Amino acid sequence: MRITKLVPATCAIIAILASAAMPARAADREFHEIVNRLAATYHQKPMSFMGFVSFVARFAQPQGVSGIKFAIFDDIDPSLSPDENEFDAFMQGIVGSEFQPFVRVRSHRDHEQTYVYLHNLKDASEMLVVTIETSDAVVVKMRLKPEAMKDWMDDPVGESKHSAHNGGLGSRD
Amino acid sequence: MRWQMRNTIRTLGCGVALALGTAALAAAQSPKLDLGNLAKLADRADEVVDVTLDGQTLKFAEKFMEEDKDEDDAEALKLIKNLTGIYVKSFEFDKPDQYSEADVEAIRSQLHSGAWSRMVGYESKREHEKDEIWVMSDPNGKSNLGLAIIAAEAKELTVVNIVGPIDVNDLPALEGKMGVPHLDVRPNERGGSHADH
Secondary structure (H helix, E strand, C coil): CHHHHHHHHHHHHHHHHHHHHHHHHHHHHHHHHHHHHHHHHHCCCCCCCHHHHHHHHHHHCCCCEEEEEEEEECCCCHHHCCCHHHHHHHHHHHHCCCCEEEEEEEECCCCEEEEEEEEECCCCEEEEEEEECCCCEEEEEEEECHHHHHHHHHCHHHHHHHHHHHCCCCCCC | CHHHHHHHHHHHHHHHHHHHHHHHHHHHHCCCCCCHHHHHHHHCCCEEEEEEEEHHHHHHHHHHHHHHCCHHHHHHHHHHCCCCEEEEEEEECCCCCCCCHHHHHHHHHHHHCCCEEEEEEEEECCCCEEEEEEEEECCCCCCEEEEEEEEEECCEEEEEEEECCCCHHHHHHHCCCCCCCCCCEEECCCCCEEECC
16 A cells, blocks of 8 residues: 555656656757767867866856856867868758757858857857868857847857857957 | 539649738738849858847847946847848959849848838949948838848948847947947938948
């Protein structure tokens, strides 16, 4: 009798815990899929101390920015860089309809591609930044409160380049 | 029976045609322009910048501007409060003639409906430059529904589409922000307007 009562209660607790964990996992899906795709493209893993850097970043992040995750692929072979149109389609497929395109820069002159997507939540916005350059590729995901959006609104293009270069840390000022 | 079926098909056909016609008219009258045809220029361009600020993002921007209380932002805040979209597409080419008049005409043709009117026009043959600012007014002419900027230079093409109530005179408050380029729009002596870069 006690067991029959315990089973539904345990199931309910598991269901609650699983549903609480699910948004975080689902929200990171895009980040991991992009990192995996770049790892496969460049035949290399992102820099190995990223876990430590991400940990430090939690304490160094600018006001209004939280949950920074980033992956850096250093010294990539530019000859392996993905075809722009193909990668565009891949990005669109990965981010789905939740994330809206915000900034897209394609510079043949500087051999640079930047993608910034936004997922607007109630009190914050999730931002996904991907930059591919000649020698490195960076994927950044972060959560921004309204006050952290000021620089992005003032200069979305400049800020996207800046953010990719320093993993979303610090202001340009 | 056959007569009834024929009538039903005819009614359905008319309904579909009416729906399609209404949809086409709505698209033609929408302040949001279809900039899709410009995508093909990306392969030829040296640099392409695409900024999209939809309604949700603008609402989010509003929040920080309200909290920030920055005087510089006050004017922009007033403007973006009612906007539902800002779309900027900019192409830089390493040599002239990388885009055709037809590419620009595909945008301009959308502005030739009755609701849009050209507020600013500047053309310099010497500098191979043609700038236009168009405004879409609501049917009673009391307010504006959107604005479009086409800045065409020999090696550069920029199209800006702002959706929502906005006036040409409000543009300076948005210039240099949210991907909107600097245009230095000012009224000229003849009561019209002039734009230069």
